[in-house]
Amino acid sequence: MAATVMIQGAGSNVGKSLLVAGFARVFARQGLRVRPFKPQNMSNNAAVTPDGFEIGRAQALQALACGVAPAVDMNPILLKPESDIGAQVIVQGRRFATCKAREYAALKPQLMAAVLESFTRLQAEADLVIVEGAGSPAEVNLRAGDIANMGFAQAARVPVVLTGDIDRGGVIAQLVGTQAVLDPADTALIKGFLINKFRGDPRLFDDGYALIAERTGWAGLGVLPWFTQAHRLPAEDAADLRRSGGTGGFRIVVPQLSRIANFDDLDPLMAEPGVTVEVIGPGRPLPVEADLILIPGSKSTIADLAYFRAQGWDIDLAAALRRGARVLGLCGGYQMLGRLISDPEGIEGTPGSVAGLGLLDVETVMTAEKRVTLTRAAHVASGAVAEGYEIHIGQTDGPDRARPLFTVAGAAEGAMRADGRVMGSYLHGMFSADGFRAAFLRSLGAEGGGVSYDAGVEAALEALADHLEEYADCAGLLRIARAGV
The missing domain is CATH 3.40.50.880 (Class I glutamine amidotransferase (GATase) domain)
Structure with missing residues (x-):
């Protein structure tokens, strides 16, 4: 079976989707057959696969980073919010139900079978599967029946790398605090951590980085500077919707x-x-x-x-x-x-x-x-x-x-x-x-013309991979994936 690693976040919007795309391109350039996987996604920005299924837009971008066509097994559960309290549930690419939040909480355990089925199929065709979590595992009030973070990682026995967003402040508390609230069995799955979205000289965080490693016992995999070309890649979350663009x-x-x-x-x-x-x-x-x-x-x-x-x-x-x-x-x-x-x-x-x-x-x-x-x-x-x-x-x-x-x-x-x-x-x-x-x-x-949009996306993916190769311990991430749990 393929080596597997899961990128989870110490909070929402820490950059998980972009990191999965970037690492996918890094390892695809090394000749590995890489596939992205997100057990459960919540987004109204969907993509269509060649065989007519719906998946999250981020997984389509990640597939592009891998050099393969998007496939329904890359995102078996997609939630599309229709109101403040309810969402359409897409299961393996097809509309399954419309649920309120409480109804979906009761439904989740039944959906784990579809999640694991899709994951197993992806593993069979890949050398490496990079899994993206959703939100944060620190939301331990949602742990029962979880299929998006530690619930999936436990069921599939996948090692986890936890990512913190230093741009928001409090990144030490994000990571150390996550360890503090998790069940010990879940904590045991976390093998490393990343610091994302650093502005300025990363060496200024050396002491904080060492403190996190000492307090958690996890392997540090790098402090990643802010990736300035992120706006050239399609965003999935409406919170990331650019308010303006262009100067024409x-x-x-x-x-x-x-x-x-x-x-x-x-x-x-x-x-x-x-x-x-x-x-x-x-x-x-x-x-x-x-x-x-x-x-x-x-x-x-x-x-x-x-x-x-x-x-x-x-x-x-x-x-x-x-x-x-x-x-x-x-x-x-x-x-x-x-x-x-x-x-x-x-x-x-x-x-x-x-x-x-x-x-x-x-x-x-x-x-x-x-x-x-x-x-x-x-x-x-x-x-x-x-x-x-x-x-x-x-x-x-x-x-x-x-x-x-x-x-x-x-x-x-x-x-x-x-x-x-x-x-x-x-x-x-x-x-x-x-x-x-x-x-x-x-x-x-x-005025229009002279701009190749797809070429711009491809160039940004290449730049993202270069960025991760420079600042992240990509070899260490691959070792975690191959060692398993």
């Missing part, structure tokens, strides 16, 4: 919906030198001087439509249109632009219908069947090809579908108002296609 003259404004989904659609636009992208949070008006207002995807379209109106953004949107702005809705944003959204089965909550923004002459009916697929589309206006993915419930139709944004295998996809100023599409990932992105921006009067 063409202004794209994006309302940050409360359940924003698949927001990595914005990354290629932020990489364009002729564009400035601004993400507008709650309590702020949408700038009416925008050239393009992009309404992103949402995990809960109807709830986010109400949220959109509660912010007064519907009024701002109408004012921006009067001043000459264009509007593009993606997936849930596309559904919001129509005249009506009907949910007869109550898939998103109470059964019923709500009026949309009325800017496209289309209507959407929510259906239980979820469309999850990779999609190759041709831009009607330019002929440029965009390779993206669809991941949505609901079917949209109406007169404005007679003016599609794309064609897919000869069929219409998306819709456009007669004056061309309002557009909608279900195609996520469209802007990753350099040719389409350039053609689309030029059609709106913006």
Whole structure:
């Protein structure tokens, strides 16, 4: 079976996803067959595998770092929050249930079998599996039934490396305190520690580093400086959503919906030198001087439509249109632009219908069947090809579908108002296609082209691997993986 190591965090957002991607690239460059694995992920930023399954976006990036296609076994449990207290549960790539937090706590023990099944399949095809934890094992109140951190590590007998985030302060307490609250059987699985996100001279932390090693007995695997190119890699957590990007003259404004989904659609636009992208949070008006207002995807379209109106953004949107702005809705944003959204089965909550923004002459009916697929589309206006993915419930139709944004295998996809100023599409990932992105921006009067988005991501992964090889004890990490527990 493959050697395995698990990267856990002493807190949330310590950089686990990026570290797994970076170490995956380090060892893949050494010729090892590496696979990423995350037992349970919580994110509305999902990716689609070539065979039509859903996994977390971070695992798709980690697969790219390994040099392999993303696969459903890399993330067998995906939680997609739909409200403050409930989430859609995806099991091995397919929608399984919608649960409130207490209901999911009771369900978790039943899901361990699927987690271990996927993990075993990955081990069989790899030399090394690098596992990513979720949140922190220090949340010992959640230990019973855990499948994301120490519960999984115990079940699969996987050694753990614990990571602390020094940028937040208190990193000594993060690591030593985690050891203090864990059950001794769980503590015994931790074999090493990493310090991440250090700013300045790492040697200034020598005494603190030694203190952690002395107090815990764990092997120190390095103090990692802040990785300045992290913004070039797709983020998974909405907390990491960049508020702005680019310095160009063409202004794209994006309302940050409360359940924003698949927001990595914005990354290629932020990489364009002729564009400035601004993400507008709650309590702020949408700038009416925008050239393009992009309404992103949402995990809960109807709830986010109400949220959109509660912010007064519907009024701002109408004012921006009067001043000459264009509007593009993606997936849930596309559904919001129509005249009506009907949910007869109550898939998103109470059964019923709500009026949309009325800017496209289309209507959407929510259906239980979820469309999850990779999609190759041709831009009607330019002929440029965009390779993206669809991941949505609901079917949209109406007169404005007679003016599609794309064609897919000869069929219409998306819709456009007669004056061309309002557009909608279900195609996520469209802007990753350099040719389409350039053609689309030029059609709106913006500068576009000359930037290879995928090449930029690849360069950032290489730089991340170089960074870890310089500052982390990669050989020590591999020894831990091969020694096991």
